[in-house]
Amino acid sequence: MKVYESKDIRNVGVVGHGDSGKTTLTAGLLFTAGATNRLTCVDEGNTVTDFDEEEIQRKITISTAIAVAEWKKIKLNILDTPGYNIFINDTRAALTAADSALVLVDGVSGVEVQTEKVWAFAEDFKLPRAIVINRLDRERADFDRALANVQESFGRAAVPIQIPIGKEREFKGVVDLIRMKSYTFTPDGDGKGKEADIPADLADAAGKAHEALVEMVAEGNDALMEEFFEKGTLPVEHIVDGLRQGVREMRIFPVMCASGFHNVGSEAILNFVAETFPAPTERDGVPVLENGAEKIHKVSDTGPCSMFVFKTSADPFAGRITYFKVYNGVVKNDAAVQNLTRSAGERLAHLSLPMGKTLQAITELHAGDIGAVAKLKETLTGDTLADKGANYTYIPVKLPEPSIAFAIEAKSRNDEDRMGNAVHRILEEDQSLRFYRDPQTREFLLAGAGQQHVEIVVSRLKKRYGVDVTLKAPKIPYRETIRGFADVQGRHKKQTGGHGQFGDCWIKMEPLPRGEKFQFANEIFGGSIPRNFIPAVEKGIVEAAENGFLAGFPMVDFKVTVYDGSYHDVDSSELAFKLAARKAFKAAMQQAKPALLEPVMNVEIQAPVEYAGDLMGDLNGRRGRISGMETKGSTQFIRAQVPMAEMLNYQSDLTAMTQGRASFLMEFDHYDYVPQLQAEKIIAAAKAAKTGEEEEEE
């Protein structure tokens, strides 16, 4: 592969809602640019960028893939990203390597929930962007309607630089509003447009759209504005220059048209990307940390090399593959570099370019370029690799915490032994997963952004590492507490042969505010219990409280005060006082109105507005309390507090209710009382489980 200089590189993120045609359009762009020798297809499972076996089987992009093409001497690194809500974190992480974004919008559905989300990511990273209204060949696809929708969401800065020729099945080309020419494409052909004059029936519409574009371009540039007032129009070169400036300043978001599937529009998109999107060195720079202070580092070819790792994949054959963007200097094959994040040395043996799953050897990579290297020992996503002299680190993206957890259970002892290791390897490539052992329920929990996310891990465990596990809903970490007061005696007395056992204590028990856990106070005066036995009393209470009273869950938010008791010179011992305290605890619980507590989650749902009513009704049924509502464009945000027990199947229920057009986030907020009806069921289930256990033990 050729080496390209920084100014000739374009890193483009292809983003959009799931099924807007990102992978398909990427395939079209690659074929048109000659990077592949045929037009590949998601439905046939042969695209460059959906190569993972889970992706092929499920026909969706799970993780960002990178492909390289050359167009007009410019190197394009295309980042094909996921668009489904539960994989959208990967898109955010991958966009750190992009310098611009193509935002795909379906010609039928218009702007969708994830379109808004990826737009916000691009906004965060200050990425210049253009919009492609795609899948225009579909029945009921409508460019004007989709455009109106785009402008409603993203403002009038979204301005067409093309309009479509033909509708639905007849969609066969575009009018270029800059050059005022038409380009028609052979459906399923080479993606190259045939230039001609604008068809007569589109002349009016094209004229108006051209004027709107020229005005928009002139608006941000005084010289162009003057020229525009004088001549009433602008020459093509000035429109191109003005557009380039407007796009970089994020004042203009050009809108284009395509059918990725039939490879209509590809050449025009490639031309636009090469001509208008910025090279990495033309952007403001990236934030870095140097000596604890944040500053902006301008991307530059000179000086020591420095790279940011934006992705890691666990290839079953090649092992770990590290994807990085060079932000400074020139990286040579076989370079020895420092991992500044982990203070470890690494060697970049077999410096490569990623082309989907294949790595192509390369001698060097210039600032701004994207590379890959296999078998680094210590390096993970978010790390900085650098040569001596570059003492700054890049700032890793913060991903949200997982919204759903499942208990995973190995099928056999053999699987159990290998499970942890295999899960950790998968975690290396996906930092939005969490794997931990619940200290209370002792279950292994695997947490991710959604059910499918976790299911994919299970499938990978089996296929890649031969580890068989099953998923179960996690046990809810209930707690027990008290709502009332108690004042009781606990007395332990046993006379067996020689030495007896004697302990006796009086305790008061009272509730504490939520979250205060446990307090113990000693108010013994006059030595009715000798001081050295007081810790045993506390220990007895703590141990008993660990196993609760109602259903075996740990007790929280209560205070115990020991205030009286008695002892025996010979028969009293620590053990005897511990047992006395246990008895006191049991007696106190009878009086103190024990209650169950359950975790309540903060839930935020994002869905198209038309589902708002149904979703609220559903939340009501889940004992949810709505805490906020907000509409942004056509998206409804609902915030609510819902008991965790009611949210175990929410992912699949939400998908079913909204045809997969909604997403949600969930995190723990607080503990609250379980209502009577549910509490009875939980207590009954705990009793049943306990008798079962005892029978088994016998």
Ligand SMILES: Nc1nc2c(ncn2[C@@H]2O[C@H](COP(=O)(O)OP(=O)(O)O)[C@@H](O)[C@H]2O)c(=O)[nH]1
């Ligand atoms: N009719 C039509 N279907 C398309 C087009 N682009 C993609 N598709 C289909 O839409 C589905 C999703 O496409 P894909 O490229 O995987 O979308 P992504 O999720 O955005 O990557 C696949 O079945 C494609 O064949 C298009 O331009 N026209």
Ligand SMILES: [Mg+2]
């Ligand atoms: Mg895709």
